[in-house]
Amino acid sequence: MVKQITDKLGRPIRDLRLSVTDRCNFRCDYCMPKEIFGDDFVFLPKDELLTFSEMERIARVYTRLGVKKIRITGGEPLMRRDLYKLIAALNEIDGVEDIGLTTNGLLLKKHGQKLYDAGLRRINVSLDAIDNELFQSINNRNIKADTILEQIDYAVSIGFKVKVNVVVQKGINDDQIIPMIQYFKDKNIVVRFIEFMDVGNDNGWDFSKVVTKDEMLAMVEDEFDIEAVEPKYYGEVAKYYRHKDNGAQFGLITSVSQSFCSTCTRARLSSDGKFYGCLFSTVDGFNVKEFMRSGKTDDELQAKFEELWHIRDDRYSDERTEQTVANRRRKKINMNYIGG
Numbered sequence: 496m497v498k499q500i501t502d503k504l505g506r507p508i509r510d511l512r513l514s515v516t517d518r519c520n521f522r523c524d525y526c527m528p529k530e531i532f533g534d535d536f537v538f539l540p541k542d543e544l545l546t547f548s549e550m551e552r553i554a555r556v557y558t559r560l561g562v563k564k565i566r567i568t569g570g571e572p573l574m575r576r577d578l579y580k581l582i583a584a585l586n587e588i589d590g591v592e593d594i595g596l597t598t599n600g601l602l603l604k605k606h607g608q609k610l611y612d613a614g615l616r617r618i619n620v621s622l623d624a625i626d627n628e629l630f631q632s633i634n635n636r637n638i639k640a641d642t643i644l645e646q647i648d649y650a651v652s653i654g655f656k657v658k659v660n661v662v663v664q665k666g667i668n669d670d671q672i673i674p675m676i677q678y679f680k681d682k683n684i685v686v687r688f689i690e691f692m693d694v695g696n697d698n699g700w701d702f703s704k705v706v707t708k709d710e711m712l713a714m715v716e717d718e719f720d721i722e723a724v725e726p727k728y729y730g731e732v733a734k735y736y737r738h739k740d741n742g743a744q745f746g747l748i749t750s751v752s753q754s755f756c757s758t759c760t761r762a763r764l765s766s767d768g769k770f771y772g773c774l775f776s777t778v779d780g781f782n783v784k785e786f787m788r789s790g791k792t793d794d795e796l797q798a799k800f801e802e803l804w805h806i807r808d809d810r811y812s813d814e815r816t817e818q819t820v821a822n823r824r825r826k827k828i829n830m831n832y833i834g835g
């Protein structure tokens with residue numbers, strides 16, 4: 496039986512985000528800058544990562560409290576060996592209604608079929624440009640946009656429902672919005688443009704690098720005949736629009752200009768097994784991995800998860816919006832990188 500819990504601000508828990516690795520085969524400047532994540536960077540040793548059976552157990556206990564959706568992320572989740580085994584295990588849990596994966600897409604041809612066979616159906620592919628050279632300069636691994644587009648076509652061909660996510664940075668890739676809308680409109684694939692956020696320790700963020708949803712919308716309206724789509728569910732983070740001619744949709748995610756903390760129903764587990772109630776948490780998360788490895792029962796784990804959710808009062812993006820949009824400046828806040 497589900498005991499639906501709410502946090503300090505009355506928000507239920509619905510989603511669990513599991514970061515399955517801290518490693519990545521890209522070095523996007525705003526996420527894992529190559530100057531910091533160089534050849535000598537020490538990633539987590541294997542025993543510091545949650546095992547698949549630990550993740551399955553965490554997910555199972557969370558479903559008792561209302562979690563219905565699970566998203567696998569990273570680092571680059573397709574770099575975690577045998578990821579399909581985790582998908583298969585999560586798929587078996589009563590109460591899990593939806594499993595999604597966020598990936599840079601590079602390894603989809605290699606692992607996609609096994610993931611599909613294990614029960615995964617939904618994939619979000621991050622692709623910040625459709626221009627090859629520009630994309631190479633963003634991922635810092637010389638990977639062309641065409642390579643990822645081929646992987647996306649492959650994923651669609653074997654049955655995945657694919658969405659594409661683009662983090663928009665002013666002066667860097669905002670000129671990609673129109674060509675990407677055109678490309679994915681023709682393919683009838685949903686592409687979503689995300690306002691650049693100040694995640695991580697040092698991604699060079701400031702408000703002047705954000706292209707707001709209103710600015711993006713104005714650009715798109717100049718080129719395409721579109722109409723707004725009604726939200727599909729409580730807490731939906733993207734605002735969707737439909738092309739009037741062929742019905743294809745795209746989305747805008749207003750993480751900065753119109754934050755959505757008030758409907759945030761997500762719990763996050765970092766790759767080293769810590770709980771975070773917010774992508775922008777400033778304090779070190781509770782160490783769920785150590786807690787489990789000290790021999791706790793499922794009931795004790797459930798009680799801990801309840802406690803962690805009951806004290807959750809994070810509304811970082813709202814606070815930032817109040818500062819950035821009202822005052823066009825914000826106080827510097829130090830944050831730990833906890834995964835996307």
Ligand SMILES: C[S@@+](CC[C@H](N)C(=O)[O-])C[C@H]1O[C@@H](n2cnc3c(N)ncnc32)[C@H](O)[C@@H]1O
Pocket residue numbers: 519525526568569570571572597598599619620621660662689690691692693694698834835
């Ligand atoms: C951290 S990545 C992990 C999964 C996978 N490697 C990928 O790139 O999709 C998850 C998502 O967070 C996004 N992201 C990372 N840093 C961001 C930032 N500063 N602002 C907005 N989105 C960001 C990425 O573009 C990606 O879509």
Ligand code: SF4
Pocket residue numbers: 519520521522523526527569570571599621
């Ligand atoms: S955004 Fe994703 S692909 Fe890019 S460095 Fe971060 S984890 Fe890797």
